Amino acid sequence: MKLCFVTVGATASFESLLQSVFNETFLSALKQHGYTHLLVQYGKDGQAICENFTKKNPEGSVARHGIGITGLDFNQAGLGAEMRLAQANAELDQEGGMIISHAGSGTILEAMRLGIPLVVVPNPSLKDNHQKELANELQKQGYVIASNVNEVSEAVSEAEALRSHMLRWPPVRGRNQRQPTLEQVMSDELGFVD
Amino acid sequence: MASWPLTSTNLLCTVVVLVIVAVLTIVLFLFNGLSIPQNTKVPKCRPKHSPIHLLVVLGSGGHTAEMFSMLRRMQLNTSRYSYRTYVVSSGDDFSAAKAIEFEKSLQGEEDVPFPQGVSLPGAPPPLLGGPPPLMDGPPPLMNGPPPLMGGSPPLMGGPPPLMGAPPLQAATPQGVPSQDSPYTIVTIPRARRVHQSFFTAPHSTLQCFWACIRVLCGRYPDQKPLPLSYSPYPDLILTNGPATAVCVIMAAKFLRLFRRYAMKEKKQGNKPTVQDIRLRTIFVESWARVTTLSLSGKLLLPFVDRFLVQWPALEGKAAWWSMRKTEYAGALVD
Numbered sequence: 001m002k003l004c005f006v007t008v009g010a011t012a013s014f015e016s017l018l019q020s021v022f023n024e025t026f027l028s029a030l031k032q033h034g035y036t037h038l039l040v041q042y043g044k045d046g047q048a049i050c051e052n053f054t055k056k057n058p059e060g061s062v063a064r065h066g067i068g069i070t071g072l073d074f075n076q077a078g079l080g081a082e083m084r085l086a087q088a089n090a091e092l093d094q095e096g097g098m099i100i101s102h103a104g105s106g107t108i109l110e111a112m113r114l115g116i117p118l119v120v121v122p123n124p125s126l127k128d129n130h131q132k133e134l135a136n137e138l139q140k141q142g143y144v145i146a147s148n149v150n151e152v153s154e155a156v157s158e159a160e161a162l163r164s165h166m167l168r169w170p171p172v173r174g175r176n177q178r179q180p181t182l183e184q185v186m187s188d189e190l191g192f193v194d
Numbered sequence: 195m196a197s198w199p200l201t202s203t204n205l206l207c208t209v210v211v212l213v214i215v216a217v218l219t220i221v222l223f224l225f226n227g228l229s230i231p232q233n234t235k236v237p238k239c240r241p242k243h244s245p246i247h248l249l250v251v252l253g254s255g256g257h258t259a260e261m262f263s264m265l266r267r268m269q270l271n272t273s274r275y276s277y278r279t280y281v282v283s284s285g286d287d288f289s290a291a292k293a294i295e296f297e298k299s300l301q302g303e304e305d306v307p308f309p310q311g312v313s314l315p316g317a318p319p320p321l322l323g324g325p326p327p328l329m330d331g332p333p334p335l336m337n338g339p340p341p342l343m344g345g346s347p348p349l350m351g352g353p354p355p356l357m358g359a360p361p362l363q364a365a366t367p368q369g370v371p372s373q374d375s376p377y378t379i380v381t382i383p384r385a386r387r388v389h390q391s392f393f394t395a396p397h398s399t400l401q402c403f404w405a406c407i408r409v410l411c412g413r414y415p416d417q418k419p420l421p422l423s424y425s426p427y428p429d430l431i432l433t434n435g436p437a438t439a440v441c442v443i444m445a446a447k448f449l450r451l452f453r454r455y456a457m458k459e460k461k462q463g464n465k466p467t468v469q470d471i472r473l474r475t476i477f478v479e480s481w482a483r484v485t486t487l488s489l490s491g492k493l494l495l496p497f498v499d500r501f502l503v504q505w506p507a508l509e510g511k512a513a514w515w516s517m518r519k520t521e522y523a524g525a526l527v528d
Binding site: 109113130131137177180185190193194 | 271
């Protein structure tokens with residue numbers, strides 16, 4: 001099994017990402033890179049888009065490109081279990097997959113911690129968009145792929161390329177790093193005698 | 195007859211002069227209160243190994259997750275920070291549940307015997323043994339219940355505030371995990387609820403501020419008494435910028451200013467004591483902020499003792515010239 005997990009988060013709806021994921025071009029890109037399953041966390045408003053697609057293209061139809069599609073609205077206990085389905089695991093017969101995510105920092109951190117190639121798609125409809133800067137910065141440092149709603153199909157191959165040289169999170173602190181740790185700052189403020 | 199007739203011009207002049215004097219006084223007071231303590235070093239007078247009371251301000255989903263991510267990564271030393279108070283805003287079950295989860299993980303690692311333990315065997319929402327909070331209100335999270343809004347403004351010295359709305363008050367999660375556990379969770383009213391009109395916001399902000407003052411003095415209604423070895427005033431306040439943090443930090447600053455001016459008259463020139471290094475504040479800007487500070491960050495920059503940022507572009511910002519700058523600490527989350 002090789003799985004692509006798409007998550008839009010719990011708070012805001014993100015229909016434009018869902019539109020480009022439930023889409024023949026995207027599924028064919030997945031097929032091209034050996035994917036077998038697509039799991040989509042579509043949030044509170046996304047169910048219609050998911051059902052619309054699966055009804056229009058029942059199992060076995062050409063548009064699905066042989067990819068198994070599953071949807072869920074949200075998991076209150078967190079999405080860790082869903083993410084781990086995209087992690088390479090020989091015992092469970094899982095090949096390393098990928099995650100496509102809205103730019104929520106919790107999701108980004110979790111995917112990076114698990115070492116799964118991640119495509120970050122900032123939600124353009126959110127005001128005060130500092131998410132885009134975060135995605136770009138992380139891409140520059142080699143942790144994720146920053147993309148947008150119109151380019152998720154292209155991002156599949158970029159994510160596959162990232163797999164081989166992805167950096168591990170969290171970054172290791174160099175021994176002579178000059179920045180203080182949180183522990184140092186906290187104990188400074190407490191004024192212990194030397 | 196009257197050499198100084200009460201004309202409207204004279205009245206206006208008097209008012210203008212009074213206002214200018216008042217503004218100048220406030221500016222000087224603030225400058226003295228804010229800038230000087232920000233730039234003076236912490237006196238080293240706390241005995242080694244003295245137990246520390248740490249207060250952590252939690253907030254909505256993202257902030258809380260990041261806070262625990264940081265505490266995990268730094269491997270919070272529970273023999274130093276031996277008592278923890280978590281502040282959550284009303285209606286935020288997620289943060290309270292996360293705090294309990296984190297404390298459980300500390301307990302697991304350390305094997306500290308937990309006499310009665312937290313009576314929560316894995317059940318997610320019902321917090322702290324009390325009845326599931328806010329169950330009868332419609333949407334549990336965001337809109338929060340109106341419980342703490344009903345009463346008359348609980349200001350300065352009146353009867354214990356927040357008593358005006360008994361039915362729901364009883365249902366708010368009580369911050370008492372167990373009498374002997376080394377932490378507590380305190381739920382305070384929100385400064386401004388989502389969709390609350392700005393007209394009533396000043397009132398609820400004051401309420402929140404007053405609740406914070408009481409929490410910092412260890413005298414909030416749902417706060418259990420601290421073990422005797424601790425001062426009720428937290429030694430250190432750590433936050434990463436949810437809206438509640440603004441109230442908590444301002445309250446801490448207020449208490450310290452108050453103390454500073456009260457102390458000055460009593461004993462001048464005395465050596466600093468541990469009493470003087472309580473309620474220290476550390477603000478960590480969210481990891482998600484790469485090039486701009488968050489709103490609470492901007493608001494609190496002049497007031498906190500240390501302001502850490504996790505991306506280099508935010509390093510070296512200061513509220514005014516001569517005030518303490520933000521410090522780049524690298525990524526602190528795990």
